[in-house]
Amino acid sequence: MNKSVYMDNNATTSLKKEVLDAMIPYYTDIYGNASSKFYAVGREAEQALYKLREKAAKLLGAANVNEIYFTASGCEADNWAIKGVANAYKRKGNHIITSKIEHHAILGACEYLEKHGFEVTYLDVDEYGKVSPEAVEAAIKDNTVLISVMTANNEIGTIEPIKEIAEIAKKHKIVFHTDAVQAIGHMPINVQELGVDMLSLSAHKFHGPKGVGLLYIKNGVRIDNLIHGGGQERGKRAATENLAGIAGLVKALEIAVENLDKNVAVMRDKRDKLIKGIQEKIPYCRLNGPVGEDRLCNNVNFSFQYVEGESILMMLDMHGIAASSGSACASGSLDPSHVLLAIGLPHEIAHGSLRLSVGEDTTDEDVNYVIEVLPPIIQRLRDMSPLYEDFLKGENK
Numbered sequence: 001m002n003k004s005v006y007m008d009n010n011a012t013t014s015l016k017k018e019v020l021d022a023m024i025p026y027y028t029d030i031y032g033n034a035s036s037k038f039y040a041v042g043r044e045a046e047q048a049l050y051k052l053r054e055k056a057a058k059l060l061g062a063a064n065v066n067e068i069y070f071t072a073s074g075c076e077a078d079n080w081a082i083k084g085v086a087n088a089y090k091r092k093g094n095h096i097i098t099s100k101i102e103h104h105a106i107l108g109a110c111e112y113l114e115k116h117g118f119e120v121t122y123l124d125v126d127e128y129g130k131v132s133p134e135a136v137e138a139a140i141k142d143n144t145v146l147i148s149v150m151t152a153n154n155e156i157g158t159i160e161p162i163k164e165i166a167e168i169a170k171k172h173k174i175v176f177h178t179d180a181v182q183a184i185g186h187m188p189i190n191v192q193e194l195g196v197d198m199l200s201l202s203a204h205k206f207h208g209p210k211g212v213g214l215l216y217i218k219n220g221v222r223i224d225n226l227i228h229g230g231g232q233e234r235g236k237r238a239a240t241e242n243l244a245g246i247a248g249l250v251k252a253l254e255i256a257v258e259n260l261d262k263n264v265a266v267m268r269d270k271r272d273k274l275i276k277g278i279q280e281k282i283p284y285c286r287l288n289g290p291v292g293e294d295r296l297c298n299n300v301n302f303s304f305q306y307v308e309g310e311s312i313l314m315m316l317d318m319h320g321i322a323a324s325s326g327s328a329c330a331s332g333s334l335d336p337s338h339v340l341l342a343i344g345l346p347h348e349i350a351h352g353s354l355r356l357s358v359g360e361d362t363t364d365e366d367v368n369y370v371i372e373v374l375p376p377i378i379q380r381l382r383d384m385s386p387l388y389e390d391f392l393k394g395e396n397k
């Protein structure tokens with residue numbers, strides 16, 4: 001049996017054929033360096049880069065082309081946003097506000113800054129992973145220079161009230177950044193409508209290539225240069241541009257935006273069928289994250305009592321199913337996911353978590369296969385657990 005079902009689209013997505021096709025000319029014909037203006041193939045590259053930037057600005061609803069900065073990943077965009085703004089505003093203040101459920105790229109950058117004289121408030125979230133705008137406002141101090149809250153959570157799919165938080169930041173004249181890496185392709189994103197000052201995204205999360213991201217920086221926001229060297233990216237991030245990667249990012253973004261409604265409807269349908277099927281067939285499970293409109297259209301996250309997430313993953317893999325237990329970046333560490341702990345799960349329940357993230361190409365057949373394969377896996381693992389045995393004895397008294 002060689003069946004293979006990919007249910008880890010929050011970790012990465014497949015590269016679309018049309019995206020690859022859009023990238024190839026920049027490896028073959030338009031191979032010039034976009035900074036080499038004295039000959040045709042260089043100018044061609046420069047013009048292509050301008051057009052791509054212009055298109056990205058339009059697709060994201062940015063007011064100006066020069067507010068779009070290409071980076072080498074989502075992590076890079078996040079790191080730059082946090083450290084770059086903190087350092088640029090250091091004389092105004094040294095306080096940053098973020099949430100406990102951010103991606104490690106944000107949390108790691110904040111922890112780094114704490115070692116260098118900054119103070120960080122990590123806001124609590126509610127049981128569904130929601131950051132409260134009131135809590136953001138209450139955390140603001142005279143020395144607050146930056147607020148960063150993600151648009152949508154990569155582990156439990158919570159969509160955050162970004163517009164409200166952006167308004168609060170604006171009222172207090174504080175720079176507001178959002179990590180929208182999981183949001184692109186899953187919900188409408190328009191930087192001006194959201195009212196954000198900075199926004200990060202990463203191509204490989206929406207069927208683009210790996211190793212290319214983007215940071216939107218609204219004109220007027222001060223930010224330290226990330227890479228010193230040449231004049232690329234307005235002198236803020238030196239390095240010869242990854243034109244093929246950028247072409248891939250922009251093509252993937254274009255496809256994602258154009259097909260958004262259709263894709264969201266498909267993903268919601270598969271997500272809901274998965275949730276329903278699992279809830280019907282597996283006792284003692286807990287859906288982590290919100291239900292309905294506030295949940296990312298492609299995310300499913302369950303905790304199963306008395307089993308280990310890693311064991312579920314191994315047994316799913318034997319059946320050709322790719323899934324995740326918490327965040328891909330978190331795996332490899334022994335601690336349960338910081339997101340699951342932040343929503344109040346005890347350690348042992350957080351350890352038994354499974355994330356299934358569907359994509360626009362997920363079929364009913366894929367969903368049915370998972371719903372058929374998963375329940376006996378959970379049952380088998382529970383049968384091996386002495387705790388489960390004790391629990392059943394207690395139930396049957």
Ligand SMILES: *Cc1c(COP(=O)(O)O)cnc(C)c1O
Binds near residue numbers: 078153211
């Ligand atoms: C994947 C992810 C990132 C990191 O993006 P990379 O391009 O893999 O570095 C950042 N934030 C969130 C929410 C993510 O899901």
